[in-house]
Amino acid sequence: MNAIEVKGLAKKFNGFAAVDGINFEIKEGEIFGLLGPNGAGKTTTISMLSTILKPTSGSATINGFNLATQQNDVRMSIGIVFQDPSLDDELTGRENLDFHGRLYGVSSKERKEKIKAVLELVELEEKADSQVKTYSGGMKRRLELARGLIHMPKILFLDEPTIGLDPQTRRKLWEYIKRINSEKGTTMILTTHYMEEADFLCNRIAIVDKGKIIASNTPEKLKQVLGGDVITLEASEPESLKKVVGKMAGINEVTIFGDKLNVTANNGSTVLPRIIKVAHDNGVSIRSATLKSPSLEDVFIHYTGRAIREEEADSKNAMRLRMRVGWR
Amino acid sequence: MIEFRVVYTMWLREMKRWWRSKPRMIGSLSMPILWLVVMGIGLGSSFSIPNAAFNYLVFVSPGIIGMSLLFTSIFSGVSVIWDRQFGFLKEILVSPVSRTSIVIGKMVGSSTVSLITGLVILFIVILLNGVSSLVLNPISLLQTVAFMSLISFSFVSVGLVIASKLTNMEGFQMIMSLLVMPTFFLSGAMFPIENAPQWMKAVAHIDPLMYGVDGMRSSLTGISQYPMMVDFTILVAFCVVMVALASHLFSRIE
Known part of the structure; x- marks a missing residue:
């Protein structure tokens, strides 16, 4: 039941x-x-x-x-x-x-x-x-x-x-x-x-x-949707970086959220050095790069294009919503 | 449907909170005592009611009992606002019990607190006046307690009605000056309404506390504006209406 x-x-x-x-x-x-x-x-x-x-x-x-x-x-x-x-x-x-x-x-x-x-x-x-x-x-x-x-x-x-x-x-x-x-x-x-x-x-x-x-x-299946690893890149021009990286082989998906970029790849550790090289060759500068197994945060980004944490900053909006469901 | 288990639970909580909060207890006792001494004895020593058979302290005593009941009852009823602000109301409202039982439980608990306070004041009234200047016998005491209970229940309900409409304590000062104080001043607690100007008399007659004070004056001194049964009937009617209104409004809180 x-x-x-x-x-x-x-x-x-x-x-x-x-x-x-x-x-x-x-x-x-x-x-x-x-x-x-x-x-x-x-x-x-x-x-x-x-x-x-x-x-x-x-x-x-x-x-x-x-x-x-x-x-x-x-x-x-x-x-x-x-x-x-x-x-x-x-x-x-x-x-x-x-x-x-x-x-x-x-x-x-x-x-x-x-x-x-x-x-x-x-x-x-x-x-x-x-x-x-x-x-x-x-x-x-x-x-x-x-x-x-x-x-x-x-x-x-x-x-x-x-x-x-x-x-x-x-x-x-x-x-x-x-x-x-x-x-x-x-x-x-x-x-x-x-x-x-x-x-x-x-x-x-x-x-x-x-x-x-x-x-x-x-949680496991949700994370599998992304396939492999998640590389988060911080770049001055995320849009142009997306264009460049999107054409590369061995990459599953590229999502922009804020000034960051999430790249999913089956084999992140070999893809990351190539991304950095390609970006460099195309004149796009990368400020930081992290490689990790996917978290639920990345799953959320995958589906919505936003991070859950970004929403937290918007506390006024959350407050308003809470007022509505409050006991009044 | 009223579940006595729930009424008892609510009553028990009210008792515990009251017993634990000594400053509140002392506060609710000291103000009426202050009024009794300063007004009753102080003012009474150079002021007397025209054509009255008794002194001012005797006159004002039932009024001060009424004041004590009015204040304690309304504040106790309004305290539901705190429960709402501290979230405890939610805990009560999602439990599998009828809202009516919850309201009745709160009323019985708050009225008990108010009544105990009132009885202490009654005792002090007797001490200050001396046994001989009041009508004191089992019947008069029983009548007095009946009026005291009615006043308590009615004004706890008034407090609950206010609390169901008010969501925070900001409107509290307004309630004090627009509702509680006028109810007290126009109840005939401090001066006889008969001698007041016509318009004030008219307003006083819609003041439910006036009938309560008049009823207690009737039982404690034997002198009153209206026959005791008239006071009693009007007060019972008011009490029933307020209890029903409070229960109704409370059952609709989401």
Whole structure:
């Protein structure tokens, strides 16, 4: 059985399509990632699937329940870690977990056991009886992850679970997520704009851009699309460099993004010296060159001609989009 | 449908937050006490109500209880805005429980806080006035507590209605000066409405707190503008309307 099935799901805000008719399926026990820049529609998708927002059109089943007609069953089947913090700072960690358990109708005896177990899982036993306002950002995130598990949901929604965390804390959180998935078999859907995160955690990834899924597969298969290695070149005249390099043999594809050039080739290490020579002969100067195996970032560039990171600079736009899906 | 488990959960949270926040607790108690002492005793020593059988402190006491209830209730209701800003409201709203239960739970919790504060003020009122200058018996106390509960529930609901429309604390000052203070001043808490000019009387009659203060004055002093049943009926009606409105607006938050 599929844990989640989504058909033609769309959400419009004042005529602007934040999510523009997406389809995907998530198998039980899978970790599925929605990868894309800020404002691509990931959070809106999660908000719809978790019953927070009503879809403009399309349908979905979650754990076998119809999103439109069986809202309470859907809510009971899922746990959510929101992008923005959602804890009661005045309460202690344990009280936050207890509150959640009570709301979800977990019996008193079971609540005690579960709270103990999840606190152990995210290693917060010692801090459990301090008020949440004394927690660090990483600890709050861990508590939220623990809270999402109290009622033993079949599916866990993780919306940008490690946003704003330092690399070490992020690693730690990834471990917890992996462990929950392998030990409890919890299906997970997560959104992220961190390539490494999607690569490390997800069994399958859907690349999202401007409200649409533009590619969906396992991370390995997505990267294979590029074929071989990726050479990134920085040049003063990327256009003319593209013209020159495009004619060379042994090259699969050339994509321009910004003032850079991505060249994919089956055998990058022998192609790179030739590119440099050809460029030199044609009077095009190359400022820098890197050779690496393809990353999901390169996959995104391949499909959109832009880097995910470029979008981050456009924070005002992302902000506006977030305002629209906010709770107002 | 109301799930008592949810109502209890919401109530429990409210109690914990209240008990933990001592500055807020002290703040909500000290202001009414200040008013009682400064206004009741200070002003009362050189000012008396024309043709009244009792002194100003006795007159103003039910009014100050009303003020304490009004302030605590409205602020407690409005505090949902904080829950929204800190994201906790999301956690509550995506849980598989009915919105009505959530609202009722919040109301019961906030009203309890307000009522406890009000009872402390009532106790201080009795201490300051002395037992002999008030009507104190089980029935009068029960009537007073009934009015106090109604006032609490009504104005917690008013706070929730405001919170469902207001998305941040920027409009807070406006609510204070355009809603809360007029409601207090025109409730007959500080001076008898009967002696006021006609236009002010008219405005006071649409002030629900006026009926609450009048009701408590009736039960605690035996003297009031309207029969207790009239005050009670009007206040119950207002309370029902506000509770329904708050529940309705809350269930529509997306």
